Amino acid sequence: MARRKTKEKKIYVLDTNILLHEPFAFLNFQEHDVVIPMTVLEELDHIKDRNKDVSRDARVAIRALEDVLKDASPDQMLQGVALPRSGEQKPGGHLFIINDHHITDEIPGLPGGENDHLIINTALYLQRERSPLKVILVTKDINMRLKAKGAGLKLVEDYRTDQLIDDVRFLYKGYYKFPGDFWSQVGECRSENEGRETFHYVNRSVLPNAYINEYLIDEVEGFAGKVTAITDKEIRILDFGYERLMHRHAWGIHPKNIYQAMAMQALLDPHMDLVILTGPAGCGKTLIALAAALELVIEKGMYDKVIVTRNTPEIAESIGFLPGTEEEKMAPWLAAITDSLEVLHKTDEHPHASVNYIMEKANIQFKSVNFMRGRSIQNAIVILDECQNLSAAQLKTIITRCGEGTKLICSGNLSQIDSNYLTAVTSGLTYIVERFKNFEGSTTINLNGVVRSRLASFAEANL
CATH class of the missing domain: 3.40.50.1010 (5'-nuclease)
Structure with missing residues (x-):
């Protein structure tokens, strides 16, 4: 040499x-x-x-x-x-x-x-x-x-070129919680009404590190809003109203905490092309994503179908050993989706028949990540579950498949990474959270808090 x-x-x-x-x-x-x-x-x-x-x-x-x-x-x-x-x-x-x-x-x-x-x-x-x-x-x-x-x-x-943060504790959460009361922090500001919406214009110094589409809440549960525009001097905030945000619902599901409420608002917003949901097991990521997808496809008719995909264990292992079609092969890996469908329709007179009817009505398709390459997905909602096990390159491949009129929902738990070569800071999920936090067409929400059960909550905190 x-x-x-x-x-x-x-x-x-x-x-x-x-x-x-x-x-x-x-x-x-x-x-x-x-x-x-x-x-x-x-x-x-x-x-x-x-x-x-x-x-x-x-x-x-x-x-x-x-x-x-x-x-x-x-x-x-x-x-x-x-x-x-x-x-x-x-x-x-x-x-x-x-x-x-x-x-x-x-x-x-x-x-x-x-x-x-x-x-x-x-x-x-x-x-x-x-x-x-x-x-x-x-x-x-x-x-x-x-x-x-x-x-x-x-x-x-270690290879750190794709590592955007040094500690997962500093990962962008998608919201900022003001200590105490929001208005005592902001002071005087200019407010305008545009139709049914109210916007507040506050000084940039109040939140110097704000990002577009970042949600704003406070400790006294009196304010909830979202950053919709940022200039050198001021920030424009859309005022949702705390109680109004908490009363949003999708497919019969009501949020149990403010984090689920923010996630539901982002999921139902037609202007958001990418919604990233992070959080511990049992925080409601999959259930809320599926409920919002059914609401948008069946009730509002804004999309033609729902495509559900995830990587199979051990770095997207081949699904060829399982019998049946692609969707039948993927069924064991996507049991979380069918479980959520059963929860959404458990009060129906014939729950099993309701689930089958909704799957056909919403045109829900189960696909393997292995077969997403080369596709161009149009006018659909794509739910990418358990994406903490995907690398940045794999996630890029999937995101670039989304064509006109497609909404992508990525969800994952960074404490449940199965890959031998990924950590919380090198996961593709961490990568896209940091890369898309300045993109006006995306929203990130960290669903803080386990709502599945007290058993799940204790296990998440102590095991």
Whole structure:
């Protein structure tokens, strides 16, 4: 590898799981050099033919690497192939492919032929040969990071390019609660009536960190509103009225707390293309989303159908082993939806017949995330349940499927992540909450509080 002149340049060695997590990750290291050990290419080659969702990411990563390296000669690959910066024309760092199988004989690295050890040994070799440049191993495998440090590697990191916050406690909640009384905080303000709506114009200094469509409430339960416009000097707030907001309902469901009320208002608002619901198990995310969907499709006729989807366990595992059609295969994973339908119609004379009738009337379709790629969904409500287990790239794939007149409802609980490679701060759910908080067509609500039962509430707080 040719030695670079600049001392600021760093060398990043990527583990296989980085390219599976984000196939284009090697383009995101700005002006720094990126090293892909041969062992990583071999692992991608083995994974690409598996009947799993992750194999698709392996194929995308291989094609992305090939696009950069296809015109390079062997000598150029040894010297490094220039990488274009993502979204920019000017070049970034350089991409290297290193044959790491001989390195074990040259350094006192980790023993054996395990793939993780070969990748760690590559980083150790570069750390010795390219000193004083910083060599950083990037992997999402916690145990691999521990082994690398124990073997003497100075710098080991998780992949943080898609990590927008450092602590999930700072995640945007979608609302701001004023201490005490709202009006005592605001003081004098200008108010205007537009038809049946009342708007207040308050000084920007009252809420300097406000976001569009952010809900505003207070501790005395006397005010409820939403930020509808932001300028350099003032904020325009739509006044809902606390009691009026609490009395909204959808498909016979009334909110049990102010958080459900805010969520219901966002779900029923035709101007909101994306509604993100976060919160603990039992806070009512799925039930409210489904009730609002039925209200909009059947009662108001604003949409043609309801599409319900979620990732199947273990990173969108294939559903092929289950018998029947796609919808029959998805039924076990979407039992939460059918449970919610039964709750909505439990007082009917024939609940089972009512559920079947409503599913047909609302044209409710169960779809697998695996089959959402390539589709263009028009004039529908899409409910994406349990999306905390999806990566940012997977969520982008689904969101970009939504065409004209489609409303997307994403819900999830960041404390129930099943993926081996995702945490609360790297989940796709966290990513879209932060990315869309300035988008005028989206709303985020954190449903604070468990309403399922006192048992569920105690378990959420103490287990």
